Each structure stands twice: as structure tokens, then as C-alpha cells.
Amino acid sequence: MPVTVLLVDDEPLVRAGLRAVLEAQPDIEVVGEAADGAAVIPLVRRLRPDVVAMDVRMPLLDGIEATRALLRTVDEPPRILVVTTFENDEYVYEALRAGADGFLLKRARPAEIVHAVRLIAEGESLLFPASVRQLAAEYGDDGGNRAARAVMERAQLTEREAEVLRLMARGLSNAEIAARLVVGTETVKSHVSAVLAKLGARDRTQAVIAAYESGFVAPG
Amino acid sequence: MPVTVLLVDDEPLVRAGLRAVLEAQPDIEVVGEAADGAAVIPLVRRLRPDVVAMDVRMPLLDGIEATRALLRTVDEPPRILVVTTFENDEYVYEALRAGADGFLLKRARPAEIVHAVRLIAEGESLLFPASVRQLAAEYGDDGGNRAARAVMERAQLTEREAEVLRLMARGLSNAEIAARLVVGTETVKSHVSAVLAKLGARDRTQAVIAAYESGFVAPG
DNA sequence: GATCGCCTCCCCCGTGCGGGGGAGGTCCGT
DNA sequence: ACGGACCTCCCCCGCACGGGGGAGGCGATC
Numbered sequence: 001m002p003v004t005v006l007l008v009d010d011e012p013l014v015r016a017g018l019r020a021v022l023e024a025q026p027d028i029e030v031v032g033e034a035a036d037g038a039a040v041i042p043l044v045r046r047l048r049p050d051v052v053a054m055d056v057r058m059p060l061l062d063g064i065e066a067t068r069a070l071l072r073t074v075d076e077p078p079r080i081l082v083v084t085t086f087e088n089d090e091y092v093y094e095a096l097r098a099g100a101d102g103f104l105l106k107r108a109r110p111a112e113i114v115h116a117v118r119l120i121a122e123g124e125s126l127l128f129p130a131s132v133r134q135l136a137a138e139y140g141d142d143g144g145n146r147a148a149r150a151v152m153e154r155a156q157l158t159e160r161e162a163e164v165l166r167l168m169a170r171g172l173s174n175a176e177i178a179a180r181l182v183v184g185t186e187t188v189k190s191h192v193s194a195v196l197a198k199l200g201a202r203d204r205t206q207a208v209i210a211a212y213e214s215g216f217v218a219p220g
Numbered sequence: 221m222p223v224t225v226l227l228v229d230d231e232p233l234v235r236a237g238l239r240a241v242l243e244a245q246p247d248i249e250v251v252g253e254a255a256d257g258a259a260v261i262p263l264v265r266r267l268r269p270d271v272v273a274m275d276v277r278m279p280l281l282d283g284i285e286a287t288r289a290l291l292r293t294v295d296e297p298p299r300i301l302v303v304t305t306f307e308n309d310e311y312v313y314e315a316l317r318a319g320a321d322g323f324l325l326k327r328a329r330p331a332e333i334v335h336a337v338r339l340i341a342e343g344e345s346l347l348f349p350a351s352v353r354q355l356a357a358e359y360g361d362d363g364g365n366r367a368a369r370a371v372m373e374r375a376q377l378t379e380r381e382a383e384v385l386r387l388m389a390r391g392l393s394n395a396e397i398a399a400r401l402v403v404g405t406e407t408v409k410s411h412v413s414a415v416l417a418k419l420g421a422r423d424r425t426q427a428v429i430a431a432y433e434s435g436f437v438a439p440g
Numbered sequence: 441g442a443t444c445g446c447c448t449c450c451c452c453c454g455t456g457c458g459g460g461g462g463a464g465g466t467c468c469g470t
Numbered sequence: 471a472c473g474g475a476c477c478t479c480c481c482c483c484g485c486a487c488g489g490g491g492g493a494g495g496c497g498a499t500c
Binding site: 393394395409412413416422423424 | 458
């Protein structure tokens with residue numbers, strides 16, 4: 001069964017773009033569109049999409065309120081992927097706190113958009129996507145720092161994963177972490193992979209950055 | 221010509237240990253010992269060692285004052301490797317500010333000690349040795365944070381290297397940094413290697429950690 | 441008793457990374 | 471005119487890393 005997606009954005013152009021990108025995938029199906037947050041709830045009830053790709057900034061009812069409303073009133077609510085133009089959008093931060101499962105920049109490459117939808121659909125959280133930081137760096141921006149602080153709260157790292165991340169953030173290699181925790185390196189690799197997936201990090205360096213940015217580990 | 225080393229430590233046991241470790245290397249020669257900072261200057265004038273391995277905490281004249289005195293009164297002073305027991309020793313911090321070229325934990329493994337001496341002798345600064353952070357982690361300590369702050373001041377990164385480090389600290393890969401700086405990936409690798417060497421980091425993750433710990437990049 | 445999350449360990453595999461060299465170019469200070 | 475620092479690019483090479491799978495044990499929950 002394909003992943004079903006509902007698009008919510010007040011700009012028809014954006015909806016068309018997302019539709020084009022997503023429908024090009026055989027395993028993704030766009031089942032509906034809405035131009036405003038107010039229209040979302042009945043549509044979700046009727047269409048039961050797996051994922052709602054929702055703009056944060058919309059007239060009448062914005063993405064934050066729409067997210068809250070969805071999670072409050074719909075049982076088995078869809079996964080919510082927040083879409084935004086700006087990498088340091090505090091609306092995004094609030095949306096994540098409201099229960100959104102991930103966020104995505106509109107200027108992300110098609111492959112990244114597709115990837116994000118798939119991840120979200122699979123139940124993964126995409127709270128610290130590498131693309132955000134990369135794009136932020138490319139544009140000389142500071143990046144989604146506020147949003148980063150919401151990462152760890154929602155990343156739901158297990159105790160062991162958190163322990164591994166702390167050691168990663170001290171510069172230990174997988175082998176060193178394994179020695180310290182008295183487990184095999186394969187085990188450490190598993191935990192590291194889990195951490196990377198949950199944080200949306202591509203490699204350990206990005207995970208450590210996320211740890212610092214979120215305050216999970218503190219410098220000094 | 222071998223690297224000549226002068227050992228300065230008030231504990232004979234430590235001197236003997238260092239001598240044993242270093243003399244086992246064909247390219248390193250221990251040319252003298254001193255039990256106190258006050259004895260260092262005349263010995264240095266006479267023996268002209270390449271490297272002085274100096275304890276920070278000593279009676280009469282400590283390693284900090286001895287470092288200052290050496291750099292002030294001896295022309296072509298030797299390279300100074302500060303040796304310490306504690307990873308968060310603020311004396312070490314002061315010694316680095318006074319002009320020491322690197323620091324080393326007494327509990328470091330022999331191979332690391334040898335490595336440190338060679339690096340220092342070659343003119344490299346060893347200000348953020350991986351061993352410090354690793355050992356700190358292993359002992360559950362917070363690590364040499366104060367000392368870390370002295371790193372960047374003395375690491376003498378070139379403009380380009382600093383630029384590369386900033387991008388590393390945003391999670392970019394070598395290829396991405398290359399694209400952003402419009403240079404080849406081989407060039408980026410060169411800069412990255414230079415950064416790692418100057419920071420005493422083993423990999424980019426440790427370099428990014430050093431960047432955060434030193435305040436070179438700031439979270440939030 | 442069955443299910444689920446978590447921790448543990450295993451396989452294969454491609455590649456990005458980092459070490460160790462070298463080399464040519466510019467610019468600058470002497 | 472020369473050295474030296476810096477930036478640039480090149481080679482080879484080994485390995486840790488990370489992706490994508492799978493699988494067993496264990497405790498808690500239902």
C-alpha cells in the first residue's frame with residue numbers, strides 16, 4: 001500500500017510543486033489538498049492520510065493550531081510534516097512542540113522531500129534534518145536553533161542511545177564506546193544508527209552538533 | 221638527529237617512567253632531568269633540548285613560572301610540553317597561556333606520550349589532544365574545558381582553516397565544503413587535516429567538539 | 441501466553457574519511 | 471632574489487563508519 005499524503009498550503013503553486021514531486025514516486029500518493037488549516041480536519045477524517053504535509057504560515061488557521069486541533073480531535077491522527085520557508089522559523093518550533101513529527105524546508109531538493117515523507121510515514125521523527133543545517137550554512141544563516149531545542153524532547157532516545165550520544169559528543173569512536181560500555185562494536189553501531197535516524201543526522205558529526213545545539217550536552 | 225628531551229618533574233618515579241618510555245624510541249633521547257623549575261633554565265642553556273617535558277605542579281618554581289622564565293630569558297627556547305595529572309587542571313590552562321606548546325596527561329598510554337613528544341618537536345601545537353578528552357570521558361570527568369578555551373587562541377588556524385572548521389561544525393561533509401568554497405575535495409581534505417593536526421583532534425567529530433568547547437562556534 | 445520495546449550481536453558492502461607523501465601557484469617580507 | 475606561509479590539487483592506502491538487512495534474549499505490559 002502506498003503512502004497517502006494530504007497537502008495543506010495556501011499557495012497553489014507550492015501544492016502543485018509538492019504534488020509533482022511526490023506523485024513521481026510509485027509508493028507515494030497525494031490523496032487531497034487543502035488551502036487552509038480550517039479545512040484540514042474534515043479532510044483528514046474523510047481521507048485518512050498517512051502524512052499531512054502542512055505549511056506553518058497560513059491565513060485563518062495556521063499550521064500550529066491545525067496540528068493541535070488534529071491531534072486533539074482525530075483518533076489515530078496522521079503523521080504531520082511541517083513545511084516552512086525559513087530555516088529559523090519559530091512557528092516551526094511551536095509546531096514541533098504542538099506535536100508535529102518533522103519539518104521540511106520548501107527549498108529542499110526533491111529527493112530530500114521524498115525522503116522526508118517516507119521517513120515520517122514509517123514513524124520516524126525527522127526533527128533535525130541534515131538539510132536544514134546544510135541549507136542554513138549555505139545561506140549563512142544561523143540555522144534552526146530554537147527548533148533544535150525541541151529535538152531531544154521529541155527524539156525519544158532510549159537510555160542506552162542517550163548514553164551513546166553522550167560518549168559520541170566526547171569524541172569517542174565506536175570501538176572506544178564499545179570498550180567503555182563493555183559491549184561489542186556491532187552493538188554500538190546499532191545504537192549509533194538509531195541515534196542518527198532519530199535525530200535526522202547523516203553522520204556522527206551532525207549528531208554531536210545536534211547534541212550541542214539542543215543543549216543535550218553543554219560546552220564549558 | 222634524534223629529538224632531545226629534558227624532563228622536569230619533582231617525582232623521580234615520573235621521571236623514570238618518562239625516560240623509560242621515551243628512550244625506548246630510537247629517535248628520541250633524554251638528555252637531562254630536573255626536579256624543580258628553578259633548575260630548568262641553566263640546564264636548558266647547557267643542554268639545548270628540543271623539548272622540555274615539564275610538570276605543572278612543582279614546589280619552589282612551578283611549570284607556569286618556569287615556562288614564562290624560559291621563554292623570556294632563553295633565545296631559541298625549546299618547545300614545552302606540559303605534563304599534568306588532572307585533565308581539568310587550571311594550571312595547565314595558565315601554562316598554555318604562558319606559552320607552552322601542548323599538554324599531556326600522565327596516565328596517557330606510552331604510544332601517546334611518544335606521539336606527543338614527536339609532534340611537539342616537529343613544531344606542531346598539541347593543544348587539544350584526543351587523549352585528554354578520551355581519558356576525561358573514561359573517568360567521567362568533564363574534561364579540559366578551560367584549557368580548551370585556550371586552544372583556538374594558540375592553534376593559529378589560518379583563515380581558510382577556520383572557515384573550513386566553521387563549516388565542519390555545521391555538519392557539512394568534505395564534498396559539501398568543497399562545493400561551498402568552490403575548490404576541490406582534495407583541497408578541503410588538506411585543510412581538514414591541518415585543522416585536525418593543529419587541534420590535536422583525531423577526526424572531524426573531535427574537531428567540532430573542540431570548536432564548541434572553546435567557544436569557536438557557539439550553540440544557540 | 442503473547443506482544444512489544446529494548447539491548448545485544450551478526451552479516452555484507454560501499455565509501456567517506458584521514459594519514460602520508462608530494463608539488464605548483466601566489467603573495468609577502470627581507 | 472630568495473625563503474616562507476598559504477592555498478590549491480594530486481597520488482596511494484587502510485579503515486572506521488554508516489546503510490541495510492536479520493536474529494535472539496529479556497523484561498514489562500496486556
